[in-house]
Amino acid sequence: MPKIMFIAADGTTREVTASADQSLMEVALGAGVPGIVAECNGAAACATCHCYFDPAYAGYAGEIGEHENEMLDFTASERTADSRLSCQVHVVAEMEGMTVRLPSAQ
Amino acid sequence: MSAVPVVADVSYDALLDDPYPIFRRVRDTAPAVFVAAANLTLVTRFDDIMTIERDPATYSSDNPASLVNKVMGPTFMRKDGAEHAVGRKAIEPSFRPGTIKEHWAPKFAEICEGLIDSLIEAGEADLFPALAAPMASLSLMEMIGFKGMPWETLALWSQSLIDGAGNYSRDAEIERKAMEAGAGIDAAIEAVLDHHRAHPNPSILSSMVNADPPMPIEGIRANIKVIIGGGLNEPRDAILTLTLGLLSNPTQKKSVLDKPELWPNAFEEAVRWISPIGMYPRRVTRATDLSGVTLAEGLQIGLCVGAANRDDRRFADPDRFDVFRPRQSHLAFGAGAHFCAGTWVSRQTVGRIVVPMLFERLANLRLRDDAPPLLRGWVFRGPVSLPVRWDA
Numbered sequence: 082m083p084k085i086m087f088i089a090a091d092g093t094t095r096e097v098t099a100s101a102d103q104s105l106m107e108v109a110l111g112a113g114v115p116g117i118v119a120e121c122n123g124a125a126a127c128a129t130c131h132c133y134f135d136p137a138y139a140g141y142a143g144e145i146g147e148h149e150n151e152m153l154d155f156t157a158s159e160r161t162a163d164s165r166l167s168c169q170v171h172v173v174a175e176m177e178g179m180t181v182r183l184p185s186a187q
Numbered sequence: 188m189s190a191v192p193v194v195a196d197v198s199y200d201a202l203l204d205d206p207y208p209i210f211r212r213v214r215d216t217a218p219a220v221f222v223a224a225a226n227l228t229l230v231t232r233f234d235d236i237m238t239i240e241r242d243p244a245t246y247s248s249d250n251p252a253s254l255v256n257k258v259m260g261p262t263f264m265r266k267d268g269a270e271h272a273v274g275r276k277a278i279e280p281s282f283r284p285g286t287i288k289e290h291w292a293p294k295f296a297e298i299c300e301g302l303i304d305s306l307i308e309a310g311e312a313d314l315f316p317a318l319a320a321p322m323a324s325l326s327l328m329e330m331i332g333f334k335g336m337p338w339e340t341l342a343l344w345s346q347s348l349i350d351g352a353g354n355y356s357r358d359a360e361i362e363r364k365a366m367e368a369g370a371g372i373d374a375a376i377e378a379v380l381d382h383h384r385a386h387p388n389p390s391i392l393s394s395m396v397n398a399d400p401p402m403p404i405e406g407i408r409a410n411i412k413v414i415i416g417g418g419l420n421e422p423r424d425a426i427l428t429l430t431l432g433l434l435s436n437p438t439q440k441k442s443v444l445d446k447p448e449l450w451p452n453a454f455e456e457a458v459r460w461i462s463p464i465g466m467y468p469r470r471v472t473r474a475t476d477l478s479g480v481t482l483a484e485g486l487q488i489g490l491c492v493g494a495a496n497r498d499d500r501r502f503a504d505p506d507r508f509d510v511f512r513p514r515q516s517h518l519a520f521g522a523g524a525h526f527c528a529g530t531w532v533s534r535q536t537v538g539r540i541v542v543p544m545l546f547e548r549l550a551n552l553r554l555r556d557d558a559p560p561l562l563r564g565w566v567f568r569g570p571v572s573l574p575v576r577w578d579a
């Protein structure tokens with residue numbers, strides 16, 4: 082049950098205890114973290130669960146799929162090297178203490 | 188918890204003519220209301236629809252009695268979970284943002300150029316038959332991978348399937364036309380399928396037949412029918428609604444034309460304001476509570492996204508078309524696993540190609556005082572006539 086810290090664009094933080102059978106998007110929605118919209122609820126079709134991943138934990142986040150990669154080009158906030166769609170990232174125990182930054186717009 | 192209240196004093200014609208006052212009343216009555224004229228329990232509040240779309244185990248898309256399945260066959264639009272996901276994944280390559288931008292957008296721009304070329308000298312037109320309907324039909328034909336077919340054919344098939352899927356009175360003539368459209372589509376698929384198998388390309392038929400594993404032929408037939416029934420009127424209506432919104436609001440029109448980066452906002456606002464798909468069905472699989480109202484197992488409900496997109500609990504002054512509205516997600520493309528696969532195609536085609544080109548090429552485009560636009564529908568809604576003039 083890793084603890085993950087979500088940091089909103091305005092700097093406010095929110096620590097959430099995640100369970101390993103969830104996507105990062107589900108963790109955020111379940112805890113009511115503002116800043117994740119997730120219109121398509123995990124189908125990687127809407128690009129509204131965009132987040133910036135902590136590069137130190139990138140190895141645990143899994144590969145970016147072809148579809149996710151293209152969808153990331155259409156996010157409302159700027160795509161960076163740390164960008165992921167949180168619905169495509171699955172929680173693992175090694176994410177304990179990880180921080181996830183949220184964009185200013187979805 | 189309380190029972191589902193009933194609204195019995197609205198006519199079906201009033202819903203078709205202008206559903207928004209009725210939506211408001213239903214929304215303010217309860218989270219779920221049985222509307223006798225529609226013979227359906229309607230859910231109209233934004234947050235309730237979001238809740239429902241995140242719980243497909245309680246609110247299923249699968250319905251053994253569905254007319255869609257009867258008319259089209261076993262489609263992925265009426266499936267949940269893994270069965271839906273396999274079909275959805277098979278067509279994904281045709282709908283990817285990069286493919287849309289690099290492959291489809293130039294083709295669609297060319298189609299639009301041609302249509303405007305053929306009407307520009309007239310100085311006036313009804314944009315429904317002269318532009319929006321052929322535009323939507325020709326671009327969908329291209330995306331599916333059909334060849335050499337008049338735009339009217341696909342438009343007729345689409346309408347016949349939609350009518351068949353909504354044929355709750357079991358009218359024999361409507362059923363006959365839907366079956367005839369289905370047979371025409373099966374034959375058109377047959378005529379091009381070998382070509383797409385042998386020459387992989389970005390078209391939907393190619394994606395289906397070259398998927399791993401390839402989609403079975405019954406699936407191809409049914410899902411192409413869903414795409415024809417559900418992929419033509421929405422872009423058509425979005426083109427007309429966005430054009431109408433801007434023509435009716437000259438100050439906003441000027442801002443958008445002066446600042447083209449506002450086009451995406453204008454597009455999102457148009458489909459929020461008058462959502463081309465106003466309602467779609469779900470089935471309650473187990474007795475449940477929706478925001479204090481008891482829904483019985485087996486109940487058919489209609490998710491009224493057209494109403495939710497005007498929910499004043501979420502959108503301020505919701506009946507107003509306002510491209511300067513703060514950016515906020517809406518439900519015009521649905522939500523959840525069935526989120527519209529064509530979302531990015533329509534954003535690109537309608538919001539970045541067709542309507543901008545219309546305003547760019549038709550100088551001083553304006554509505555006609557002597558021939559006002561006509562809007563109709565609630566399950567599907569949009570202008571059915573949009574007479575305009577320009578300086579030829």
